[in-house]
Amino acid sequence: MSRTPLSTATSLLAAALVLAACDRPADAPGPSGTDGENQASRAGIDAADFAAHVQALSSDEFAGRAPGSIGEEKTVAYLTAEFERLGLQPGNDGSYLQTVPMVETTADASTVLTLQVDGEPRELQFGSDMVINTRTGEAQVEIDDSQLVFVGYGVNAPELGWNDYAGVDVEGKTVVMFVNDPGFHTEDAELFEGQRMTYYGRWTYKYEEAARQGAAAAIVIHDTEGASYGWDVVKNSWSGPQFDLPAAGDPNPRLPAQGWITGDVARSLMSDLGHDLDELYTAANQRGFEAIALDATLSLDLASTTSLKTSPNLVAILPGTTQADEAIVYMGHWDHIGDHEGEGDTIYNGAIDNATGIAGILEIAEAFVNQEPAPERSVVFLAVTLEESGLLGSQYYVANPSVPLEQTVAVINLDALPVIGPARDMTVVGFGSSQLEDILKQQTDTQDRVLKAEATPESGFYFRSDHFNFAKAGVPALYAKGGDDLIEGGVDAGQRAQSDYRNNRYHQPGDEFDPNWNFEGVIQDLEALYGVGRELAANEQWPTWYEGNPFLAAQQQLRGSAAE
């Protein structure tokens, strides 16, 4: 690694923290590894070790770590060896591996969706007018003359006193709705947190709620601002295979069919039914909106090819000394998008996304192993698979946890840690969610750093990584990483570095390890995240979601059943 000269008190403090972490007392228990020459540096959170992990995991040998590939084998072997070296216990019935089943479903692209509009048939073509899929794993889905109901944004949010399904029974019907939420479209900060994307704005939520309501199908109306991407993105990501956990074993209902229609199709459909799309937006943005039954039905004959695959999560546990039945979870996804065929460099190495997160977990694990006194609560180190296929590994773990969720104090997610040098801030994705942020703040205070919301809260990144599955189940979830107000160069330099990553490396072959990276900032991030877990593992507190958070009710339900 290359170290830049330390120029400020903040950097000196950071360096002191790093040194303190490395400086294991001579009489402390040593690591169980055999590479004796390296033992002194393998004591805790250490830049050289972190770099070595990232370099190995993102090397061409690991072929982009695609599930089911040689990269999976290499990653499993690497993590197993590291967990053993650290003396961590297997987290799944004597094994570090937890097999995650996945069903791959590809809808026939010649599928036609037929609407009867005011008695007239109208055919919507896959790709140009609509996309549609089933998440049931069924090879054949048939829907006949299911009535269309416009349900606004399709939101049922008791804590906000908002229910687009109030007074309407959509059992067996096809619900049609807008993407995002009223706050986004009205820019009214009093409604659904204004421009910031809420849980209810995510299209995934809308299908889940429609399934809970018993609908036969759910159709989201695309608009570029609301979705934060154009129709091409919808079309591309919904063409080809879609990935799910098998429906058996999932307690949540699934929709027989779900999809999108273009804004143009929606506008002309609504106009033929005597409604103006803009007026529907206005109506749906009002509190007390009432669903509108439409004089139209949907018929669909959806053929799909399906196949079943598996890929493992890796789970290791450091048992607590006095409260071993309660746990703090550190999580990162090991998978990336593999080796694609084509010209030139075809390996999507995934160095930042997410070799950094896995390396971070290993370094934090090492710090816990060497910690004195040892943690009182257990600490779980979870490397999940199939994140890039829709957060499936974490979804499976949440349904089959090593420590019951009601005994899980918190989850801390590490995904795509920026390695751009030390910063004056630390970014909390989904800032303002839970009391975990108060504990994180105590840590960053000692580093002379401030916590900050992510730059684009309207993109909803909080709902797009693995901790989201824990959040939905009620477990407080923290997703925080390096800031962009760099000690050297300030916000300008930080944002330049971040957009360089987004534009030139993110999900591209260029996401590669660079020996010239400045590791000071990422080490501070790991120290802070370790500090949160160290605090939680040493006391009896149960941090909660903040009042008004959509996941608080789920936590109260979870904890209620745990309380005697």
Ligand SMILES: [Zn+2]
């Ligand atoms: Zn990632």
